[in-house]
Amino acid sequence: MEPLTWSGSLGPYLNPILLIAVGVFALGFVLNFAMTLVGLRQAEPIVNPDHTISYRMGPVDMALALMRYAVFAVLAVCVIYILGGILQPSMEAKGIIGGVAAQYMPVWIALVVTYVVSIRFKRRLGLYGKLFDNLVGMIGFGLVMFWVYTAIFAPMIATYGPLDVAASLRNAPPGSLVPGASADGAFPYYLLGGDAGARDVFSRMVMGAREVLTIAPFATLFAFMVGITLGLPAGYIGGRFDTLITFLANLVLAFPVILLFYLLVTPEIVEAGVPVYMASVLFILPIIFLWVLLYSRYRAQPHIIKWVAIPITVFLLLIYLGTVFRFDPIVWFATSFIGYLNQGNPVSEWMTSTREAYEPLIGIPIDGNLLIVFVSVVFVNSPTVFRIVRGLVLDIKTRDYVAAAQTRGEGPWYIMLWEILPNARGPLIVDFCLRIGYTTILLGTLGFFGLGVNPESPNWGSTINEGRRLLTVYPHPPLPPALALMTLVLGLNLLADGLREESLKD
């Protein structure tokens, strides 16, 4: 069998169309630009005597129409490629583009379902629904959801495991045939080629989406909780507390990010236990935030405090202890108690020895390296969030509804969390989207310098770093993760833009 071509059987028909469409678009753009420079403008509407409005197309409008049709043609060709990839039976006919499109089947279905449902019910979905009135926001949302679904369905999309090696395919070009694959039923091609370690570039990119999209949103969320917990009182109460926290925030902001990473994300730091100290401070803040949030609202309703607020807080505290300190009070007490009852016998000996090395039942097992990556990303992001929140609070606290709440005799925390915070949500949501993108870039930077990540991991940053050594000879391994990272961040930026525009319309 031959290696795959890029466009398969559809290529001879569609490639010329694509080329012509791109050419026409470029031509239209140049013409349009030239005419604008000369001083020609788009046609003005003409009001006819019968009160209808019509346009007379000028040359500028012609050029614009040309560009529009070219864009439609390109989009149509792309859709045909994807459909062709899904519908055609053989891999040779699908080609690389078609093959990738066929592997992405679950993502296409999920995307179509999301869009159909969202657009159908957009009037009932609040700000999220309004996003679908905005082209920029829709494109951004599409790009983001594309990668989110890729992360979710990654095992179905990937053709190989991220660490599977086919020794003869070191730096193999895209579409290479995997020797002996059809015999054991494995996928017969390396769709986007092999990297320097003879692993499948396509599968690593897909699995990398999972790595990136699990850490980035969570780290951003934590940064927001930390920033909000500190920013609300700093802005609302002010005084010494405000001065101190603002100074600390400026201190962190004055640190060049890369230097902070190089100082924090090292094996020595992990060995010295610094991530645990930092995590113990940073991770307790969200729990305090949640407790204060619930308590300030429901303190007059003891049953809610007793049955909802306290259990949630205790559960989160257990997760906190188990994750940060690897300590589980339940296991600890149980082993201590049983050990005490059976003093002197082998069971007790075993109990006391395991007590030192047990795994907590509740708690997320994070190893030191991942924890320090997480903590340092939260640490870098939270001062900026703090400043944004503080600024918003300073603005909102002069409003009438805050004065009304004060007159009603509400406590300061109730006002901060239930009067000010909900009214600051618009800018915060927009910044949240932007910040996930920024966090993704930061994580990529860490991966690029090989800080805190396993060098084998399919993380986009480390894949780019690995591929750059032979970049001028074998350009294909680092390109897919680079484009993936770029499109994800672009999607988030566009989404934020769309959200900002729509929320300003209110």
Added chain:
Amino acid sequence: MGLFILRRIGVMLLTAFCLTLVVFFLTNLAPNLEKLAKTQGNARMTDAEVTQWLENRGYTRPLLVRYGEWLGVVPGWTRTDAADTVTGRCIDPGMSAEEAPTFCGVLQGDLGFSTVSDDDVSNVLGGRLALTGWLMLISFAVMVPSALVIGVLAGMREGSRLDRTLSTISITSTATPEYVSGVIFIIIFASSTAGLSPWLAENGWIEGRTLFLGSARSAMEDITIWNFTLPVMTIALYGMGYIARMTRASMAEVMTAQYIRTARLKGVKFRNIVLKHALRNALIAPFTVIMLQIPWLLTGVVITETLFNYNGFGWTLVQAASNNDIEMLLSCSVVAVIVVLLTQLISDIGYVYLNPRIRIS
């Protein structure tokens, strides 16, 4: 104004003090020192030998005292061993104990000794900073004007087609970090097997095998368009979008102001409104952003220098950090912190100076 500057400088010194203390603490953690002892002394030292080695070199004393010594406000340690030879922090090899200075720290201009370069830090760092200075200078010279032009063009008619196109360009550029754009640029312009170069070479339009060079190593001696375009483009691209967006926002806000409307109603030409009335006020806000962009560029410089093998400041920082070169890393941090704080100071003062509403009140 004078009081304001004094206060700013006071806060700046306090910040510098705190930051260097943090960096000193983080670079002098016990595991780092142990690693230092093992790389400098002997890789197979026992724990007791490591402690002894560290003690002989004054590393076991309290952190704050050592920080004071490093800063140059506490007298450097001296130690007399069994054979009556005096060693000390300020006593360089081949120097007797009497003629050595009492203080030797950053304030005296003694940055310490780099274990990787095997030379005094101050000898190495100057040249590296000069190299990075060139890179940043040229990047700034490309980035700032193009960003301002894009921002002003986009902001002068908010919502127009031109605005939409330019905004999309700047949003894309903020979504392309240096390690992505650098890789893409190298593939397009500097790869002998892919991108534009093979095609151009086949037609005989370029002399070498590639349009630009994918490594900036030769630029350390001689900067040419061939070897310096790609690093400069890589750095400029990421920062450009951000400045352009700020300029656009500022410009769009100014264009809705009353005096612009008055000028339009008076019949002033659009070109004159933009150039004579709007531009000056619209450029105040981007000035702050541009100054604050310098610390941001630092990260970009580190990435770009690593990607293009350009041995400047960023490359030195990476080497120092990955080889546990403690004093070099400390000095790099000091430089970085000074750069950041100075740019903040300049941006604050500049903002007040440029903005008459604040200056006069």
